[in-house]
Amino acid sequence: MKLTVTDREGAVHELPAQADDVLMVLIRDRVDNAVGVCGGVISCGTCLVQFEPEEAARLQPAFPDELEMLEALDARPGERLGCQVRMVPALDGLALTVAPEA
Numbered sequence: 339m340k341l342t343v344t345d346r347e348g349a350v351h352e353l354p355a356q357a358d359d360v361l362m363v364l365i366r367d368r369v370d371n372a373v374g375v376c377g378g379v380i381s382c383g384t385c386l387v388q389f390e391p392e393e394a395a396r397l398q399p400a401f402p403d404e405l406e407m408l409e410a411l412d413a414r415p416g417e418r419l420g421c422q423v424r425m426v427p428a429l430d431g432l433a434l435t436v437a438p439e440a
Contacts, residue, residue: 345369346436357427358386361387361434368392370436378421380404383411385420395431399421422437 339355343365346429349391351369362385376382380403389397394416400408411417417437425432 339427341425341429341431342433343369344433345436346438355425357425359425361385361423361425363402364425365420365436372439373436374421376421380407380419380421383407384439386411386413386417386429387420387423388435388437389416389418390433391416394418396429396432415418 339357341353341355341361341364343351345351353364353368357362360378362378365385365387366373372384374382374385374387376384397418400418400422405421407419408417420434421429
């Protein structure tokens with residue numbers, strides 16, 4: 339599988355991914371080490387990513403803890419926490435943008 343990540347500066351990165359890989363980890367390890375400061379425990383919001391509507395529709399619904407953090411971050415439609423999105427075969431080719439730092 340692969341995904342396309344646009345970083346905060348606008349550079350585009352094609353990343354290989356495996357089933358069950360967490361978006362936050364892929365981005366932190368290969369694109370931007372400032373993503374996922376809390377390690378994926380839904381407490382910092384540094385892994386906020388943006389999806390176009392057609393891409394967002396491919397994701398599993400957010401769990402209540404993620405929804406609460408998204409509300410606290412005043413996230414817009416199509417924004418999710420990368421720490422809560424795991425790669426599955428149906429997400430092959432997923433495209434996203436790392437949200438600007440708050």
